[in-house]
Amino acid sequence: MNYELRLYLDQLTAKSASIELNSTYARAIYIVEGSIAIKNGVSTRLTLSQNSALSIPESFSLGGGSADAIMLRWELVNEVDNSNKIQASQSTLLLAAKMALGDLSQYIIRCDRVDFPPEGEALTHRHLGGGIRCLLFGSIQIHTLGNIHTHQPLSAWFEAGPDAVYAATDKTLASAFARVMILPRGLIGGKTSIEYVNSEDKNKPKSQRYQIFIDELIQH
Known part of the structure; x- marks a missing residue:
């Protein structure tokens, strides 16, 4: 549907x-x-x-x-x-x-916040589900499908999940966004939805930090 x-x-x-x-x-x-x-x-x-x-x-x-x-x-x-x-x-x-x-009973809704220090980045990755993000403060560049989009506070963007994304944040200010994703129910309990495109990036230090607020089964 x-x-x-x-x-x-x-x-x-x-x-x-x-x-x-x-x-x-x-x-x-x-x-x-x-x-x-x-x-x-x-x-x-x-x-x-x-x-x-x-x-x-x-x-x-x-x-x-x-x-x-x-x-x-x-x-x-x-x-x-x-x-x-x-x-x-x-x-x-x-x-x-x-x-x-x-079937919506096979999905969860997750709401979290992702924080970056100045000059933060999210290495090229995909997610196991789609969702909408909204920048809270700072700035962020989203590189995906050959395009670069820059977002300022209260600017929103959608990530479908399968598309590879690289993100780079403000060089001088901390940045953060809030997001909601619709994910497979097997990820309930805070299991990560991220998959790194380049295997060598999986164990590299990451600059982003997560705060999960909602991680619930969709009841319909």
């Missing part, structure tokens, strides 16, 4: 009114800055703050927390679904990518 992985940038003012989001196949939200308030069901309430994430595919209410917030929201949907489009003044669709997936 054809699905889309979509990434939205949501901006909420402090104590803003609640927004209702419908259920979807899989969803991850990551707080870039500030805080948000979530109500899920009759009595479950929680607050998320900067550099935290949550998987919440079911329907829920989202509102501003104690400070203005910038949030990244990934949703795996049927490619014709437009039910979770928030008011244009609060939400921007950064990127949508089609994904041909089989």
Whole structure:
């Protein structure tokens, strides 16, 4: 079946009114800055703050927390679904990518953050599944399929998985991106999704560091 992985940038003012989001196949939200308030069901309430994430595919209410917030929201949907489009003044669709997936119970959703020091790099590699990345700070150059794309903060890009990618980050500043990937269920438990194209690179020191927030089976 054809699905889309979509990434939205949501901006909420402090104590803003609640927004209702419908259920979807899989969803991850990551707080870039500030805080948000979530109500899920009759009595479950929680607050998320900067550099935290949550998987919440079911329907829920989202509102501003104690400070203005910038949030990244990934949703795996049927490619014709437009039910979770928030008011244009609060939400921007950064990127949508089609994904041909089989039985969703055979996949996981993983949300993580990848940090690089100045002059960091990710040696030429592939992944075992596709996903959308969004730069948080610094800058990054993505070399793939004979092209080079430079990304600045809150710029998003899709990596399909099988295509070889080399990445180089800012020469003077630390850089980081947040991402969500849809991966085979056998990788649950934080197992790496990366495969290095050149065998000699596998054991070389790596400059990137990972922080996994979500690593869950898709329940549909």
